Amino acid sequence: MAETIFSEMSRLAAENDAINLGQGFPDTPGPREVVDAAVAAMHKGWNQYPPAVGIPSLRHAIADHQRRWYGLDVAADGGVVVCSGASEALSSAMIGLLSPGDEVIALEPYYDLYGATAALLGATLVPVRIHAPDYALDASALRAAVTERTKMIVLNTPHNPTGAVLSRDELQSIADIAIEHDLIVLSDEVYEHLVFDDNVHVPIATLPGMFERTITVGSGGKTFSVTGWKIGWATGPADLVATVLGVKQWFSFAAGTPLQHGIATGLELPDDRLAHLADDLARKRDLLTDGLRELGLEVFHSKATYFVTADVAPLGVTDSLEFCRSLPERVGVAAVPNQVFHASPVGVETQVRFACCKRDEILADALLRLRKL
Numbered sequence: 001m002a003e004t005i006f007s008e009m010s011r012l013a014a015e016n017d018a019i020n021l022g023q024g025f026p027d028t029p030g031p032r033e034v035v036d037a038a039v040a041a042m043h044k045g046w047n048q049y050p051p052a053v054g055i056p057s058l059r060h061a062i063a064d065h066q067r068r069w070y071g072l073d074v075a076a077d078g079g080v081v082v083c084s085g086a087s088e089a090l091s092s093a094m095i096g097l098l099s100p101g102d103e104v105i106a107l108e109p110y111y112d113l114y115g116a117t118a119a120l121l122g123a124t125l126v127p128v129r130i131h132a133p134d135y136a137l138d139a140s141a142l143r144a145a146v147t148e149r150t151k152m153i154v155l156n157t158p159h160n161p162t163g164a165v166l167s168r169d170e171l172q173s174i175a176d177i178a179i180e181h182d183l184i185v186l187s188d189e190v191y192e193h194l195v196f197d198d199n200v201h202v203p204i205a206t207l208p209g210m211f212e213r214t215i216t217v218g219s220g221g222k223t224f225s226v227t228g229w230k231i232g233w234a235t236g237p238a239d240l241v242a243t244v245l246g247v248k249q250w251f252s253f254a255a256g257t258p259l260q261h262g263i264a265t266g267l268e269l270p271d272d273r274l275a276h277l278a279d280d281l282a283r284k285r286d287l288l289t290d291g292l293r294e295l296g297l298e299v300f301h302s303k304a305t306y307f308v309t310a311d312v313a314p315l316g317v318t319d320s321l322e323f324c325r326s327l328p329e330r331v332g333v334a335a336v337p338n339q340v341f342h343a344s345p346v347g348v349e350t351q352v353r354f355a356c357c358k359r360d361e362i363l364a365d366a367l368l369r370l371r372k373l
């Protein structure tokens with residue numbers, strides 16, 4: 001399989017000493033308590049294999065978090081599996097629940113892992129596009145995409161790369177279709193705490209009749225700015241979670257013990273600490289959005305996540321992939337072309353995703369460099 005766009009752009013950034021606004025990772029440390037808890041766990045000697053399903057304290061912290069934040073009744077024993085990042089939870093769920101020839105619907109643009117995993121297992125990803133500038137769900141297009149081979153809908157809200165947040169009404173139309181056609185929903189909610197302004201994240205599992213057919217995926221890396229730790233999880237009803245565990249035990253078996261202790265501590269931080277994690281990021285979103293607009297670009301409003309999408313056509317660009325491949329060498333900035341999140345680039349040939357999760361001075365420097373274009 002080809003190198004992922006994130007590896008490619010981070011490699012080009014390193015080779016050209018460029019500012020990396022491609023792969024989404026923050027450049028500041030996460031909450032002190034989270035890092036301290038992981039270090040303390042190492043010093044206590046908690047460095048051996050954890051249970052494949054995850055250490056009890058983290059499973060309890062995840063279940064408790066789902067209850068406190070969303071009123072979801074998740075069982076710490078049986079309803080949670082800790083994985084090596086949300087990535088492993090997502091791919092294990094798809095591999096466990098889909099067979100070759102099955103169809104899985106994803107809102108397009110979609111995170112590249114869904115398409116790659118579908119291809120690896122011989123399933124077909126059927127894209128249903130949401131369009132700039134407001135990325136509203138077209139429920140009739142979603143309904144029309146369902147066939148007798150459809151088994152699953154993969155959702156991602158808050159949404160990478162657009163920064164869209166699905167509304168309760170949109171989620172209800174998805175739920176109606178899932179229930180009517182007896183589909184499983186795999187809900188990728190890794191950006192659940194990185195939501196700006198008055199926007200509200202609603203897990204689809206909270207809608208009537210949805211918990212029993214939904215696997216919800218979270219990521220400690222995203223929530224606590226420690227993307228390199230790769231601690232994620234899946235929650236849901238016991239039968240679906242058992243399927244994820246059944247597959248993931250043959251991949252990583254288990255994820256790093258001390259890092260699980262760190263994330264458990266993070267999830268137990270007071271709710272207002274979690275609620276304010278996104279404040280600083282919202283300001284950075286504004287900094288980057290305003291700066292890109294000053295360069296004459298159309299920038300689509302991002303309601304959440306690490307990302308902002310801009311249309312670079314005013315710079316004379318016709319192919320964002322080519323543009324992003326040359327950008328690190330030309331001006332010393334890396335970014336990601338949105339077309340890699342699409343089955344077909346038609347209509348999004350000039351859209352580029354920039355990460356805003358960087359220190360202010362780094363964003364300012366990147367904007368200065370982009371001025372040279």
Ligand code: PMP
Nearest residue numbers: 085086087111160190219221232
């Ligand atoms: N889903 C989405 C939408 C993502 O952007 C990412 C990237 N971080 C992941 C899943 C993977 O998360 P993790 O790093 O926890 O594997």
Ligand code: GLN
Nearest residue numbers: 006007022023024025160
């Ligand atoms: N989720 C991150 C992004 O969208 C990348 C993760 C990865 O490198 N696989 O930038």
